[in-house]
Amino acid sequence: MRRALSALAAVSALATTGCTGGPAAQDSPAGDVTLTVFAAASLSDVFEEIGEDFEAEHPGVTVRFNVAGSSGLVQQITAGAPADVFASADEPTMARAVSAGAVSGEPRPFASNVLTLVTPPDNPAGITSLADAAAEGVDLVVCAPQVPCGSATATLAGDAGLALDPVSEESSVTDVLGKVTSGEADAGLVYVTDATRAGEAVHTVDPDRARSAVNTYPIATLADSERAGLAEAFVEHVLGTQGQEVLRHAGFGHP
């Protein structure tokens, strides 16, 4: 509790730097600071929730999210988009941001995600395993190898010794999920978190055996951030008990 309070004080102080107000401003941190977080698409819902918790702990701070595919986010960041924190869906993508010199300090893993096989709720093709989904005549939809969920898909297929024969390789896991929930596809490989979020709209097949390919999500503060302290506090929050609880609840695994 004391730590939280002192952190709050620190943040309030940060919030007032640049303002003409003296120490008195510490009591009314209405300096309206906005923290910009770039987050991978699969984090969209869970980071909204974490952001609300963070705002509740840090009055006067507004957390703004830019949610998109990790690769697209790296491009925006290296092109100079104003951002304070970056959370990527996999390590190779984060590594690109690091090698571009956009990250300050070491990226830290904060969550993991695994793929799972989903079908429409009525499972029209009667799929009970990944092998079923790889069979001829089954409309299987996966992520393209170019995107994080696609490289995980390749690992999964390799581990299972299967050659997948998808009818479509989507650019994002959301598009895979969409094809399954609409009943266009017989099966799709999506993250466990997406399956959790979709709820009744999909049927999850044999999750245990599909859980071999693990994606690790790293988070880092960005070099160009003008609110380095607050950015660091946000990262700490994500890694802290409360943040981790929200992530677990959404189906994310330990880093």
Next chain:
Amino acid sequence: MTGLDCRVVVPEREVDVAFAVPAGQTLALLGANGTGKSTVLDALAGWLRPESGHATLGTEVLFDGGSWVPARHRRVGYLTQDPQLFPHLSAEANVAYGLDRAGVVGRAARRRVAREWLERVGVGHLAGRRPHQLSGGQAQRTAIARVLASDPRLVLLDEPLSSLDAQVVPQVRALLAEVLTGRTTVLVTHHAADAEALAHCTHRIARADPVHPPTA
């Protein structure tokens, strides 16, 4: 030969006009602007369906309370103020367009007849030209040839000389007088000279003709 007997009632335009044209003669329909002269021609051509009235050409009913013959079956030639030549066709092809109906069979025959008509109206040397390469007078001569080549049983002329340059009007008027000989024609004009030169009889539409409900 076929004479025309008609009554055209279009209450929205305050038109109620009745007249007859003896077979082979030309009637000049006169009247101030807005008295519905063009409306009457549109109805006779089949471009407009009047609320009521009738028109008979010889023994054939063009329209009455119950029946309605579409424009393409009427054999009514209509020459409007604007020659309305098809812009993508040569003068010759324009004249040949209606020859099907005149019973001219075969491409070569149609070509020959179209040429003859163009010669007759004095623009034989322009057969290969497109409409935008013709002067106003040349275009109107071509349009006259096109209407008459289709062998109409009734010819409708709506101010056929009004868009022409003054110096060519007498020549085109003389041409019309010649080619209309023996054709049942309704001519709309407000030039006394046209009526005098071309018409056997006249019918003047008074402004605001009382509109009666049609009697059965």
Next chain:
Amino acid sequence: MPASVTRDVPVRPPRALTVIGVLGGAAILLPFVALVAGVDLTRLPRLLTSPAALDALGLSVRTSLAATAVCLVLGIPLALTLTRLEFPGRSVARSLVLLPLVVPPVVGGIALTEAFGRRGLVGEHLHVLGLEIAFTSTAVVMAQVFVSLPFLVVALEGSLQTRGEAHERTALSLGASPARTFRTVTLPLMAPGLLAGTVLTFARALGEFGATITFAGSMQGTTRTLPLQVYLERETDPEAAVALSLLLVVVALAVITLAYGRKRVTIS
């Protein structure tokens, strides 16, 4: 007086408007200039001839041509119906035809899925008959037709309305049947609008992305058209994405030049 040639004095717009107009032009052109500047010319040939890029280009051209053909078959009668036939609700129908122009393409994709997807309104019955549209090139063509048909209809409506019906009436009075009137008068007179509309339709089909990715999926050689390839390449190889974008721009530019650059057919 240096003027040796007589010429009309043009009516110039106010200078300030010209300045703003130039800015407007820059808003359109600058991104394209930047795109060209961003291309690594040494890598360009290799990027553009990769199997994935060639597959995408071939598929895009094939599907866009097919979509344009379908649009012509459907669009000419539709434009004629909307301009030349009087029926109740015509003005409403004319607005509705424009819907795909104003709706985001992804919404179009969802709508197409609801209609022709395996569980869609119509697709359900097709599925029973053994006809599968999803994940085929047919789905790509359908998405392209959906988004580009309005372009053709608008262009044709414009040319039909400015032309009016006088020539058609004349043809009918000369004894031509409605079919002959359409073939020999209406269609030739539509030609300028038809050409411009066809080109726009093709260009729009070529650029179609949102409805395709939502409705048809993305598979090399079957459904992954050039725009989808660009979007995917962006994930790993932004330079390849830029190169492919340039290719799309060049093709689109060629098509537009073909339509608007050539001398207009003069019709009195």
